[in-house]
Amino acid sequence: MSLVAVKPSPPSNDKRWKIVDATMRRHGHEPRALIETLHTVQETFGYLDDQALRYVALSLRTPLSKVYGVATFYHFFTLKPQGEHACVVCMGTACYIKGAPQLLEAIGQKYGIKPGQTTADNRLSLLTARCVGSCGLAPAVVFDGEVVGRLDKSDTLARIEKLICAKPAEVQHDT
Amino acid sequence: MTRPSVPKPAGVAQPQVVTLRIDGRDVSARSDETILSVARQNRIDIPTLCYLDGLSGWGACRLCLVDIKGTPKLLPACVTLVREGMEVTTDSPRLQKYRRMVLELLFSERNHVCSVCVSNGKCELQAMAQRLGMTHVSLPYRYPRLEFDSSNDLFRMDHNRCILCTRCVRVCDEIEGAHTWDCRGRGIETRIISDLNEPWGESSTCTRCGKCVNVCPTGALSQKGTAVAEMTKRVTFLPYLTLMRNSDEP
Amino acid sequence: MTPEELQKVAIIEQESQEQYDHRIHVCMAAGCLSNRADLVKQQLEKQIAANGLERRCTVKGVGCMGLCAAGPLVSIQPKGIMYQEVKPTDAPDIIQTLDKAPIERLRCDTAMPFFKEQKKVVLENCGLIDPERVEEYIAVGGYQGLLKALTEMQPAEVIEEVTRSGLRGRGGAGFPTGLKWSTVAKAQHPDGRKFVICNADEGDPGAFMDRSVLESDPHRILEGMAIAAYAVGATQGYLYVRAEYPLAVKRLKQAIRQAERLALLGNNIFGTPFSFNVDIRLGAGAFVCGEETALIASIEGKRGQPRPRPPFPAESGLWGCPTLINNVETFANIPPILRNGGEWFAQIGTEKSKGTKVFALAGRVKNTGLIEVPMGIPLRRIIFDIGGGIPDGRKFKAVQTGGPSGGCLPERFLDMPVDYESLMQAGSIMGSGGMIVMDDTSCMVDVARYFMEFCMSESCGKCVPCRVGTAQMHDLLVKIIEKRATDSDVRLLNELCDMVQSTSLCGLGQTAPNPVLSTLRYFPEEYEALVQAGREREAAGSNGSAMHVAPQLKPNSTQPQAHVDSEVTP
Numbered sequence: 001m002s003l004v005a006v007k008p009s010p011p012s013n014d015k016r017w018k019i020v021d022a023t024m025r026r027h028g029h030e031p032r033a034l035i036e037t038l039h040t041v042q043e044t045f046g047y048l049d050d051q052a053l054r055y056v057a058l059s060l061r062t063p064l065s066k067v068y069g070v071a072t073f074y075h076f077f078t079l080k081p082q083g084e085h086a087c088v089v090c091m092g093t094a095c096y097i098k099g100a101p102q103l104l105e106a107i108g109q110k111y112g113i114k115p116g117q118t119t120a121d122n123r124l125s126l127l128t129a130r131c132v133g134s135c136g137l138a139p140a141v142v143f144d145g146e147v148v149g150r151l152d153k154s155d156t157l158a159r160i161e162k163l164i165c166a167k168p169a170e171v172q173h174d175t
Numbered sequence: 176m177t178r179p180s181v182p183k184p185a186g187v188a189q190p191q192v193v194t195l196r197i198d199g200r201d202v203s204a205r206s207d208e209t210i211l212s213v214a215r216q217n218r219i220d221i222p223t224l225c226y227l228d229g230l231s232g233w234g235a236c237r238l239c240l241v242d243i244k245g246t247p248k249l250l251p252a253c254v255t256l257v258r259e260g261m262e263v264t265t266d267s268p269r270l271q272k273y274r275r276m277v278l279e280l281l282f283s284e285r286n287h288v289c290s291v292c293v294s295n296g297k298c299e300l301q302a303m304a305q306r307l308g309m310t311h312v313s314l315p316y317r318y319p320r321l322e323f324d325s326s327n328d329l330f331r332m333d334h335n336r337c338i339l340c341t342r343c344v345r346v347c348d349e350i351e352g353a354h355t356w357d358c359r360g361r362g363i364e365t366r367i368i369s370d371l372n373e374p375w376g377e378s379s380t381c382t383r384c385g386k387c388v389n390v391c392p393t394g395a396l397s398q399k400g401t402a403v404a405e406m407t408k409r410v411t412f413l414p415y416l417t418l419m420r421n422s423d424e425p
Numbered sequence: 426m427t428p429e430e431l432q433k434v435a436i437i438e439q440e441s442q443e444q445y446d447h448r449i450h451v452c453m454a455a456g457c458l459s460n461r462a463d464l465v466k467q468q469l470e471k472q473i474a475a476n477g478l479e480r481r482c483t484v485k486g487v488g489c490m491g492l493c494a495a496g497p498l499v500s501i502q503p504k505g506i507m508y509q510e511v512k513p514t515d516a517p518d519i520i521q522t523l524d525k526a527p528i529e530r531l532r533c534d535t536a537m538p539f540f541k542e543q544k545k546v547v548l549e550n551c552g553l554i555d556p557e558r559v560e561e562y563i564a565v566g567g568y569q570g571l572l573k574a575l576t577e578m579q580p581a582e583v584i585e586e587v588t589r590s591g592l593r594g595r596g597g598a599g600f601p602t603g604l605k606w607s608t609v610a611k612a613q614h615p616d617g618r619k620f621v622i623c624n625a626d627e628g629d630p631g632a633f634m635d636r637s638v639l640e641s642d643p644h645r646i647l648e649g650m651a652i653a654a655y656a657v658g659a660t661q662g663y664l665y666v667r668a669e670y671p672l673a674v675k676r677l678k679q680a681i682r683q684a685e686r687l688a689l690l691g692n693n694i695f696g697t698p699f700s701f702n703v704d705i706r707l708g709a710g711a712f713v714c715g716e717e718t719a720l721i722a723s724i725e726g727k728r729g730q731p732r733p734r735p736p737f738p739a740e741s742g743l744w745g746c747p748t749l750i751n752n753v754e755t756f757a758n759i760p761p762i763l764r765n766g767g768e769w770f771a772q773i774g775t776e777k778s779k780g781t782k783v784f785a786l787a788g789r790v791k792n793t794g795l796i797e798v799p800m801g802i803p804l805r806r807i808i809f810d811i812g813g814g815i816p817d818g819r820k821f822k823a824v825q826t827g828g829p830s831g832g833c834l835p836e837r838f839l840d841m842p843v844d845y846e847s848l849m850q851a852g853s854i855m856g857s858g859g860m861i862v863m864d865d866t867s868c869m870v871d872v873a874r875y876f877m878e879f880c881m882s883e884s885c886g887k888c889v890p891c892r893v894g895t896a897q898m899h900d901l902l903v904k905i906i907e908k909r910a911t912d913s914d915v916r917l918l919n920e921l922c923d924m925v926q927s928t929s930l931c932g933l934g935q936t937a938p939n940p941v942l943s944t945l946r947y948f949p950e951e952y953e954a955l956v957q958a959g960r961e962r963e964a965a966g967s968n969g970s971a972m973h974v975a976p977q978l979k980p981n982s983t984q985p986q987a988h989v990d991s992e993v994t995p
Binding site for chain 2 (some may be wrong): 050053054063064065066067068069072073
Binding site for chain 1 (some may be wrong): 493494627633786867
């Protein structure tokens, strides 16, 4: 039995959906392409929203709940948009032993956010990583994709300031 | 879909007849049968919770763990196939202890307050606790604050009573074919969800067949209009339905 | 590509290397890169151009040289001089002194035990070749192992060679590789498909061996996988890599393209009937996907939840077909075994643990980095000779191997040989190769809690013991650390350890109690001290000494009994 497959149309005219379509096409729109497709969506749009999940589910003929289940099972995927800048503190064993929790605490205190949160002005997202594989340089923090090792509290805070001050308006200094 | 069935070992063409020992009794079985089904055919009952006749095996509740001679690990009877010469022990002080602890973990995980539950007296978790002699919970209760979804006009979902056996997920996928349910998150944060984590009543895929409600072992899924101890489950439909389906196959 | 062509590529590359008087290698692995090795390389290139030395010198980015703690590292071949902590501003000096005596202030002593005590098999090319050029891999004997397997050996002979080598799985459990291969080779499937999967989902926090190998020598993995595919009869391979390793992913993609271009992957490799393709699949941040059946579920596009074994993937794996899964380091050992023979490999190591093992040495030790040592070497030599001991005049307390599945070993095990059996007996495991050294500033109960938190949040949530048991054990450990625990809590913790170990569905749950069990066994005094402190505080509770109460504690939590109720109304 074969129904005439109606190709779902992308949620918007955004050209970036073509990139997502290309990934799905490469895998023959098979349900098995789900994780690869979610990677592409996140790479392209920064996060996975309901609209994107729905489109992927329809295109790959995969149940909605399954798509949601997969998207929330893997911690690499995020359903919320991230702030303009991301600071990822590595919480691997070596970093933990060498003071990563203190870095996290210092950042949290200064910016009033917990891991997984974004500041109210949307300038900074604080995240943790299981291990970024730079254990030889513990403790390591990833600032907007750039891994920096052997950090202490003041270095870390200074680097974050530099990161978010690339833009003019200043957040309230110190707490 | 996510059919978590036991993958058939490759290269097994025709099932053969094997003989094995369960609790000291010699029994014979087909090589494609599970230990659980062979034991039950021989009136040896192994406790189960996530297993349900007619659904694929899941192997998650760990109540049906049995001891197999020569195997260092305990194996779940519901998904482990019999082998020639196997010697299975289904009951021992050690197994009893572990089974009671599994129940204690389940009771401590969420809010299983029997006295105010729709399934009081008709609950498989409660019955299992009585059967296995779990008299108290020595672990601290976690008391999570969980939601209650009563958006569906016929049924309700109370996450406080859910033990994540995934019977609802499996029956919805394998029997009804709707796959409305699945799990979100992982670990202790795992929750049953419908569609994109939407209220059940707004689900675009749910057929409101009620199969999930009837297979749910606890008071997590219930029919509206039932009060404390009034929710009776009818799972008898399942074996028939499965049998009818299988007989269609070549 | 024909065997002759492979030879030709090697010779051309060797000649082009030898025309330079000085070959400057700059480490471009993740560690040195994060210390801006890329800028160093840029400056060196500029200086060479400025001095008109293009014909005599070449600069190339290479893979990990091991001593990550002293990065960025630069080595000058063929003289064999190594510089450490090189800054872009050092480039002029380095170029000026090429023909003179080396710069002492930058010099890294290559005669120190860190380098001398190592034995390189897996890492033989790391730091020597440019991982982005297949020609360099071929020039150092790359793809010779595959050539030999395809043209001179039957699949069964390849398996025999691997069996003879005594190689055991480097993913952690140490299952004999030859046995695994022969099981997959024997398994049949109606549609005849078989798969080879490389597990590069290095999730162990505190381990970066696989990352370094993938980034420094990617073709080695492809060659190992191709040999394995030939041996077991597979035609399709998958490389399951963490998405958190973008550089490794990039280099692997590049390597696959290069190998396809030279027909080292694809149809009729070396003109034989053997065909093999490799695809990359990205992991997405789930430690449990290191477990074989969960990894398979993930490649199939599902939630990475394991399923009970048997049946094992060797019989019924990806899409129900026989599937061979080995980890990165295991595959990396295959090409040299084929080139040099299984007997050569079996000479290294101990009776039951053959070959070498790569460790990611980190934590409270002077020389952190990537090391490779023969099996059977005592822990003391790794930590104190190679690692240079504990910095800041602190005292060694414990070494953790095997990550969340392993254990913490105290000082009295320092002379124990490092092999699968010894580590297991001591209550730890070999694991994938993370080795974290701790000094007396680390609280072992907190280390146990750290790993339990890891297991709790990485648990897939499928089976009850792991889902709820890890959460309960974590809560009990927190209670102990916050000095609220009683003796019965410690007893309960012990019972849970046993139960979760015996009844969990997969390796994650079965090994999750190991860090707790090993610290309970070797550092009972630390648990006891915390419980005792709780007792004392309870006794003094009526004094209302709020000073001692940690801020996160609720007021009534000094009384353990009352605590249970306090959770009812959070």
